[in-house]
Amino acid sequence: MRTTILVILIFFQISSIDGQTSLKKINLAVGDYKVGFRHYTTIDSTRTYQIRNEFNNQFIYRPIPVSIWYPASIKNTDSKQFTVLEYLEVLKEEEEWKNIPNEFLLDWFPYLWNxxxxxxxxxEKAVAFSDASFLEGKFPVVVYAPSYQASSIENFALFEYLASNGFVVISSPSRGTHTRWLEGGTAKDMETQSRDVEFLLKEIHRYKNIDLGNVALMGFSFGGLSNVITVMKNPKIKALVSLDGTERYRYDVMEKSAYFDLNKLHIPYAHFAQKNIPEIVLKEDKIPAELNFKFQLFDSLKYSNVYSYKFHDLTHSYFSSFGVLFGNRDKRQDKSDHQIMDSYKQLSEHTLYFLNATLKNKERAKEFIENSPDKNGFPKSRISKKMKKSLVTAFNYKDFNDLALHQGYKELIPLYKETLAMHPNLKLEEGMLNSLGLRLSFDPERSEQGINVFLLAVHIYPKSANLYDSLAEAYLIQKDFGNAITNFKKSLELNPENQNAINRLKQLKNKARH
Known part of the structure; x- marks a missing residue:
């Protein structure tokens, strides 16, 4: 029975009707940024791999094809706008048929259909440009895990949309432990894909334009399942997005992981699910009816804010760009092409709102994800939602100080941003920060920690003359006279009557003369 479920979720339905879709008809509004796209292959030398269709016993180091979309600067005259065909050419490498002629692409890969x-x-013209430079600045990043044995580009329209709105998206294909083929959705497959995601989490450190303090994971189908385990391993992930992720259907596979620990999933989590499967499909395809209502992970989580949506016009296949554009329709249950494209657009918009709320801390986005769909203008017949708040609701300055102490009062600004995303009501009072900073600064063995506290304090309260005065005193204790002078002057700019700063600057000036 479990195998049957997995097969249904993995492969597109084969009962076909004519489709009339296009990127233009999906009508995803391009954001404020131009979009660049790069594809390259790198190597994970900690693992080995075989190219199965070369029919030999040779092992190579594991190749990791990487696709990345990013806010771009289009200055290079060689930059050109991608077409859908050029995206599909990525499949040649990922599917290990590098030399296949383009005219065979639709025939060769069964999920495309000729x-x-x-x-x-x-x-069709896509949004992204090749050979484009990264735009200057720091952008949050979304690391994507594809569906079962799928390509890094399976959701390229969504990725372009996110990149045009100020996100970097990075992805690699879903492939087996030792060859292109997975074993059948096993715990081993899950762990392999999780390790590939972890490889991408390392890969993003190559890019100076990525904000490494704002990282989300997103996955479709089996990729969603693998991402849950990755989050349980990695406490620095800030948000989790699942596009009809298999964690809803195969909780038993997750439980087999050595890393499975519900208490370690404590970040905002959005799961977007398919429509209810009709009775005729349940019966004919031997699918348990519980798939329409059972969601054990949602019911079990205690320490994260969880948002569970159901899109009533989308079946499983249409949570990807490939499915919307190329997938054959199942006459027993699929909606019209117009409804599918419209719902895919709404799925993309909900994803953007969630990421804006959790990675960019945008107020409008935070309101959106807390609202019911009808309050956001979507009829209940199109989208329904369940929401569950974390049981840990009261998080105060003492709790934050515990976290800061645990990491030696280092990297406090990223810690504050991460904590604020999880606990939006957190309030660090100016007076508390000033007292803590002074207490640490007066301790000769912890004076550097005191400076770190004050740097956080002036980040939160940039117009506080008193905090800049205290920061300057902390530098003075360390005999860092240059930074002391800079911050006493900043304090005076904010409060010209700060007598302590006036006196200290005179003392430092006299000291410099002697």
Missing amino acids: TPENKGHLS
Whole structure:
């Protein structure tokens, strides 16, 4: 029975009707940024791998194809706008058929389907540009895990949309432990994909334009399942997005992981689910009816804010760009092409709002994810929602200080941002920070920690003359006279009557003369 469920979730339905879709008809509004795209292959030398269709016994170090979308500066005259065909060329490498002619692409890969409508997609213009430079600045990043044995580009339209709105998206294909093929959705497959995501979490450190303090994971289908385990391993992930993730259907696989620990999933988590499967499909495809209502992970989580949506016009396949554009429709349950495209657009918009709320701390986005769909303008017939708040609601300055102490009062500004995203009501009072900073500064063995506290304090209260005065005193204790002078002057700019700063600057000036 479990195998049947997995097969249904993995492969597109094969009962076909004509499709009339296009990128233009999906109508995802481009954001404020141009979008760049790069694809390259790097190596994970800690693991080995075989190219199965080369029919030999040779092992190589594990190749990791990487696709990355990013806010871009289009200055290079060689930059050109991508077409859908150029995206599909990525499949040649990822599916290990590098030399296959383009005219065979729709015939060769069964999830594309060679139809007149699908051939028409190949010349469509996408949003991304090749050979584009990263835009200056720091951008939050979304690390994406594809569905079962799928490509890094399976959701390229969503990725372009997010990049145009100020996010970097990075992805690699879903592949087996030792070859292209997975074993069948096993715990081993899950751990392999989790390790590939962890490789990308290391890969993002190569890019100076990525804000490493704001990282989210997103996955579709089996990728969602793998991401849950990755989050349980890595406490620095700030948010989790699941596109009809298999964690809803295969809780038993997650439990087999050595890293499975519900108490370690304590970040904002959004799960977007498919429509209820009709009775005729449940019966004919031998799918348990509980898939329509059972969500054990949602019911079990205690320490995260969880948002569970159901999109009533989307079946499982259409949570990806490939599914919307290329997938054959199942006449027993699929909605019209117009409804599918419209719902995919709404799925993309909900994803953006969630990421804006959790990684960018935008107030409008935070309101959106707390609202019911109808309050946001979506009829209940289109989208429904369940929401569950973390049991840990009261998080105060003492709790934050415990976290700060645990990491030696280092990297306090990123810690504050991460904590604020999880606990928006956290309030660190100016007076508390000033007292803590002075207490640490007066201790010769902890004076550097005191400076770190004051740097956090002036980040939160940039117009506080008193905090800059205290920061200057902390530098003075360390005999860092240059930074002491700079911060006494900043304090005086904010409060010209600060007599302590006036006196200290005179003393330092006299000291410099002698």
